[in-house]
Amino acid sequence: MSLLENIKFENISIERIKNWNDRICIVVSEGAKNEHHIRQIDKLMLGTLLKILKSKEFLEILNGESLSISFPVGLNAKVLQIVKIKERNDIQSCRFLGGEIATSQKTSSILILTEPQEKTNEILFGILLKAYQFNKYKSKKNILLESIVVLNIKNQSIKKEFGFFKALTQGVYFCRDLINEPANVLNTIEFSSRLKLLENFGLKVDVLEEEAIEKLGMRALLAVGQGSESPSKVVVIRWEGSSKDKKPLLLLGKGVVFDSGGISIKPAGGMEEMTMDMSGAAVVAGTMKALALRQSSANVIGVIGLVENMPDGKAQRPGDVVQTMKGDTVEIINTDAEGRLVLCDLLWFAQTQFSPTAVIDVATLTGAVIVALGNHNAGVFSNNENICKNFLTSAELEAEGAWRLPLSSPYQKLLKSRVADIANTGGRAAGAVTAAKFLEIFVNPKTPWIHIDIAGVAFSKAASSLSAPGATGWGVASLNRLIYNYMEKNNNLND
Ligand code: BES
Numbered sequence: 444m445s446l447l448e449n450i451k452f453e454n455i456s457i458e459r460i461k462n463w464n465d466r467i468c469i470v471v472s473e474g475a476k477n478e479h480h481i482r483q484i485d486k487l488m489l490g491t492l493l494k495i496l497k498s499k500e501f502l503e504i505l506n507g508e509s510l511s512i513s514f515p516v517g518l519n520a521k522v523l524q525i526v527k528i529k530e531r532n533d534i535q536s537c538r539f540l541g542g543e544i545a546t547s548q549k550t551s552s553i554l555i556l557t558e559p560q561e562k563t564n565e566i567l568f569g570i571l572l573k574a575y576q577f578n579k580y581k582s583k584k585n586i587l588l589e590s591i592v593v594l595n596i597k598n599q600s601i602k603k604e605f606g607f608f609k610a611l612t613q614g615v616y617f618c619r620d621l622i623n624e625p626a627n628v629l630n631t632i633e634f635s636s637r638l639k640l641l642e643n644f645g646l647k648v649d650v651l652e653e654e655a656i657e658k659l660g661m662r663a664l665l666a667v668g669q670g671s672e673s674p675s676k677v678v679v680i681r682w683e684g685s686s687k688d689k690k691p692l693l694l695l696g697k698g699v700v701f702d703s704g705g706i707s708i709k710p711a712g713g714m715e716e717m718t719m720d721m722s723g724a725a726v727v728a729g730t731m732k733a734l735a736l737r738q739s740s741a742n743v744i745g746v747i748g749l750v751e752n753m754p755d756g757k758a759q760r761p762g763d764v765v766q767t768m769k770g771d772t773v774e775i776i777n778t779d780a781e782g783r784l785v786l787c788d789l790l791w792f793a794q795t796q797f798s799p800t801a802v803i804d805v806a807t808l809t810g811a812v813i814v815a816l817g818n819h820n821a822g823v824f825s826n827n828e829n830i831c832k833n834f835l836t837s838a839e840l841e842a843e844g845a846w847r848l849p850l851s852s853p854y855q856k857l858l859k860s861r862v863a864d865i866a867n868t869g870g871r872a873a874g875a876v877t878a879a880k881f882l883e884i885f886v887n888p889k890t891p892w893i894h895i896d897i898a899g900v901a902f903s904k905a906a907s908s909l910s911a912p913g914a915t916g917w918g919v920a921s922l923n924r925l926i927y928n929y930m931e932k933n934n935n936l937n938d
């Protein structure tokens with residue numbers, strides 16, 4: 444059974460603590476020495492706990508760090524981990540602290556005392572994010588955290604609140620699994636079947652095949668996939684949590700299952716990372732799953748474009764001219780600028796088929812956004828102050844870095860083409876902005892729209908505070924928060 448199904452919430456019991464025979468984790472602030480349960484445990488431990496809490500060593504560690512002792516006297520535990528927490532804690536440090544708990548020791552079960560912490564679920568969410576591993580293809584699997592027991596006086600209300608976090612965690616895990624899969628396994632066919640399985644959670648999933656996509660006129664999207672053996676697909680995932688007359692939020696995802704660059708082929712070094720070029724699609728899929736699992740009361744539609752960008756005899760060439768669903772023609776300067784060709788047709792499709800209240804696209808669109816913002820912030824572009832502000836607030840609440848970049852008009856002329864209406868690249872300068880300007884052409888100025896370039900944040904070669912090397916799941920929590928705060932609790936997404 445997975446960790447997520449093995450989390451229990453109980454009231455504080457000194458017997459439980461005494462008899463627990465794996466790891467015990469106590470979360471304490473510096474001022475917590477007089478808590479009843481701390482003094483009780485200290486008594487069992489013949490004064491060792493208070494000695495530790497008063498020690499120079501404990502005073503010197505930072506908030507979020509921990510001290511561990513093996514086979515503590517008076518307890519049955521193998522390890523006692525004491526984690527230091529700030530008196531008043533923000534969400535980010537609670538999650539990081541959870542990450543610390545998940546990183547520290549190779550024990551399979553933990554008993555965790557969070558009392559009197561209010562934000563127990565944030566700590567738990569941090570543990571869950573950090574405990575995730577993608578070890579499907581490893582012959583030798585590491586010891587995984589298998590179960591958690593949370594002790595807290597408010598265990599009932601914490602358990603109730605956990606439902607929201609559990610759904611979100613499952614959304615993030617789904618997103619990460621998709622991103623971490625290699626492209627020989629997760630081709631467009633496999634991707635669409637995994638999306639189809641979301642129907643088990645109450646989502647409606649329609650898969651459009653090449654013939655239907657051709658009929659709709661999405662020639663730009665099809666041009667990207669025409670050099671691949673894998674057929675291009677457009678997948679529509681619907682969550683109808685509200686009445687039919689409520690306009691839906693549309694989430695669009697770039698799903699390039701592998702980006703070789705096409706005929707404008709990428710250099711070999713690092714090309715293996717381009718299995719993550721479907722991260723935008725995975726973020727949308729993960730968000731949709733979370734909405735379904737927590738029975739969201741919003742109407743949200745995810746539209747995912749699945750293609751593979753490969754060079755072969757049928758592949759598109761630099762110099763080709765393709766027509767978009769909107770009707771505008773595009774000169775292909777560089778076949779490696781393929782994401783915008785997928786998204787421009789998805790944008791037009793979304794606006795003409797669904798009359799959305801707003802459209803948000805998520806894509807690993809440019810290397811240039813990494814040059815601009817590195818790996819700590821996604822690039823955010825928008826034609827609407829209100830929804831943009833609401834998204835940035837949501838991302839901040841979820842401690843996911845997001846930073847707005849400009850969409851001002853002078854950048855537009857960089858996309859001029861000799862033969863067609865526009866070119867698909869704008870040269871070296873401001874690459875993330877010109878990509879966004881390209882997309883903007885396909886957005887009705889009256890449609891509130893956000894473009895999120897996640898090229899720098901979706902995937903990390905190194906481990907981070909809340910994830911193992913590989914997919915981060917960036918964006919699922921922020922989009923889930925945006926929908927919850929501005930479509931469910933309130934109805935002010937565009938205000
Ligand atoms: N998928 C890449 C962007 C990317 C780069 C994602 C690094 C993740 C990490 C995108 O399709 C691409 O190749 N963009 C080009 C555009 C250029 C040809 C105008 C780029 O950024 O170099």
Ligand code: MN
Nearest residue numbers: 702779780781
């Ligand atoms: Mn590319």
Ligand code: ZN
Nearest residue numbers: 699702720782
């Ligand atoms: Zn790409």
